[in-house]
Amino acid sequence: MFQGGTAAAAIDKYLAAFPGASVVSLTPHPEPATGIMLAELDLAGLRVLVSDSAVKDAFDFTPSTSLFVDVADRVVLERLVAELGEGGATLMPLGEYGFSTAFAWVNDRFGVSWQLNLP
Template identity: 75%
Template sequence: MTQIRPFLMFQGAVAADAIELYLTAFPQGRAVSSQPHPEAAHGIMLAELDLAGQAVLVSDSSVAHAFDFTPSSSLFVDVDDRAELERLVQILAEGGGVLMPLADYGFSQAFAWVNDRFGVSWQLNLP
């Protein structure tokens, strides 16, 4: 069976901190599995998260790369109510940045686009 899952590769050993942030943002989420690098200083070799029913793979790169995350790829999250949208914007944008502030842009009730402190881009939407 073919399967597609987002894969987030972090520079340095920060994946554990990112996982903690994402499980705080999505409290019904869970770490399905996690395998550390053989050398502990390199962090997580591969973890799988379940975030709101979406499988997301997470890894720390033990090799330095000349690239990182870009907002051209993002995780798009539909929420059920304004309070949840505001909560996610606050949690995910802290220490990161706001690309589009929480507002009504005409295509939904409310929308925000943020980068978290690890550089991962999130589009947060109240349809």
């Protein structure tokens, strides 16, 4: 759930970052000023639900919960790390950590945590 009406911008970012990504469904809040009630995205086979909070909550995203994405191509992995990490924070830079060929962990500019892996 996104704060401050940022779900639409996050959707645009994710659609641009993931090759072949698509919006499966999208329902706006009845009042446009409150953004997206619920959207379902397909991000390279990972189904993700996205919504704008209609109220300001006292919490936001935390890296203790991450979206874990396996990719089959190093070029795609590098692109995802760059795109999703832009304006966010790198928790583990792209590298070899012994448990995969290549791995990175980033928080995007919306606060969503992504663990990106090339098995």
